[in-house]
Amino acid sequence: METNTVWVLDDNPMFISFYQAQLGRDYEVIPFSNLDNLVQTLRRGAPSPQLLITEMILPDGNILDVLKNESLKRMFNFPIMVVTEVDDTSLLRHSYREGAEEVLIKPVAACELTIKVERLMRRDHNLFQKWSMLQEMVQRIDINELTQKESLIVCLFVKSKNRIVSRDAIRESIWGDTAVQSKTVDVHIHNLRKKILRYGLKIESIGNGEWQLVEGALSLSN
Numbered sequence: 184m185e186t187n188t189v190w191v192l193d194d195n196p197m198f199i200s201f202y203q204a205q206l207g208r209d210y211e212v213i214p215f216s217n218l219d220n221l222v223q224t225l226r227r228g229a230p231s232p233q234l235l236i237t238e239m240i241l242p243d244g245n246i247l248d249v250l251k252n253e254s255l256k257r258m259f260n261f262p263i264m265v266v267t268e269v270d271d272t273s274l275l276r277h278s279y280r281e282g283a284e285e286v287l288i289k290p291v292a293a294c295e296l297t298i299k300v301e302r303l304m305r306r307d308h309n310l311f312q313k314w315s316m317l318q319e320m321v322q323r324i325d326i327n328e329l330t331q332k333e334s335l336i337v338c339l340f341v342k343s344k345n346r347i348v349s350r351d352a353i354r355e356s357i358w359g360d361t362a363v364q365s366k367t368v369d370v371h372i373h374n375l376r377k378k379i380l381r382y383g384l385k386i387e388s389i390g391n392g393e394w395q396l397v398e399g400a401l402s403l404s405n
């Protein structure tokens with residue numbers, strides 16, 4: 184059976200050892216100590232990992248700045264888990280907006296790391312089928328602009344009665360048994376709301392922790 188690969192980007196050998204100890208029995212863990220080495224490895228055409236776990240700020244740059252670069256971002260065609268010491272809502276928004284699938288706040292608990300990695304590894308391999316359904320039912324949305332979780336949230340709206348979903352329904356559908364704060368869901372909704380507005384769709388809060396996907400005025404802004 185093929186072993187899934189996890190790339191770990193961190194300049195601190197202690198954290199590299201932590202990730203190897205926690206994940207090494209189930210995954211092939213390949214460490215990187217700086218951004219440049221990782222980017223050069225991708226440019227050489229190395230097989231992509233199933234997951235990248237990366238410190239947000241490294242001596243040679245910020246992973247979020249790398250993901251802003253369109254030519255570089257195309258190479259990161261795999262889930263990214265960002266690790267940071269800062270527990271801040273705006274930073275969470277920024278991380279998810281730039282493409283992070285998960286954000287871990289230090290100190291990282293071993294059990295949280297294990298569960299979140301397992302969930303990302305079990306991500307639905309039939310995601311493209313779900314995306315096809317989205318294209319059929321909400322044809323105006325360019326799904327290439329959405330993160331995986333944003334796509335799944337839109338899918339949940341589409342499948343739900345009257346296109347109404349609750350915060351708890353999103354949390355259960357996307358994260359399952361993993362403990363996720365309400366603000367994490369709110370950050371995803373905030374980012375998704377901005378992206379789909381240009382397609383004439385709106386996500387409206389209807390109270391009691393529920394949102395509805397509705398027709399809205401077409402935004403002409405870029």
